[in-house]
Amino acid sequence: MGRWQPDAPGRLRRAAMELYRERGYDRTTVAEIAARAGLTERTFFRHFADKREVLFAGSIVLQERMVRALAATDDAAVPIDKVAAALAAAAGMLTDREFSRQRQAVIASHRELQERELIKLASLSAALADTLRRGGVIEPTASLTAEAGVAVFKIAFERWIDDRNTRGFADLIEESLAALRAVAAGG
């Protein structure tokens, strides 16, 4: 112990998810998560503030990457294409469907976690709108584009983690974006 642990955050996340499913989120302790991962509590707290953060640390990284991808688009690009770039960045991160599916099941079973998830999505929308405004997009277009982008993200995500789904997240993002365009065009 004390030495560098290969992929400690990944091991802690997987251990936490196992325990949340086996005995429930409320009854799982940080000590148990660390033990299951074969790591110390100290190592746990080096990576996560608490057991809730195991579920939400990824959301922060996701938001950062989406904002960065949006900010990197050309100022001349139309708003929807800027948001499409952010969604493509998200698609590049969401590849572990089993983890996402288990995470969603834990969140769905706790009102407090559901509320936190909604706050995270609202924060994502606000960050995207802010980045659009900095890139010269005016209101209400900036906020609407951001909200529409988060809607596309949410719906593609729900479909992606559906048991019957066999398609990739990027593919579903593209389909949702196309459906949004069709809806707004009055199709």
Added chain:
Amino acid sequence: MGRWQPDAPGRLRRAAMELYRERGYDRTTVAEIAARAGLTERTFFRHFADKREVLFAGSIVLQERMVRALAATDDAAVPIDKVAAALAAAAGMLTDREFSRQRQAVIASHRELQERELIKLASLSAALADTLRRGGVIEPTASLTAEAGVAVFKIAFERWIDDRNTRGFADLIEESLAALRAVAAGG
């Protein structure tokens, strides 16, 4: 007391809002709200479950009216026009800007209330999507249309209660809807 009180819910709402602003939401009791409105606690509880419901009872009525307006549209109407009908119903209800503005200030100052507000908006989106599906709209179009409708609602609402705004809610809804169409068209 005990006799019918004209506009008891309205008086209780206004009294509650005054107290929430004067002494804060946390420090206000139901007894104080009733006293300020010149009514009994019993009358309060005939209209609201608790002091939080004074802020959110309107959201339930709003959702019901929006769902009803959407359900009443022709099955042949395109999804965005169905949602536009729901938004028009909302605009018909949101006329007391001062109340909405004060309510929003109270909600913004309490994380628990903010979370509840987000849950209410998620519930509105789910109800609209459900009504669209019953009207024959398939997925992901139903969910996307509902989310887009809620986005238009949220953004029009934020602009409506802005101090500098002098325009009506219906007008702002129309503008937000037009902006959404332009965004999705790649404008």
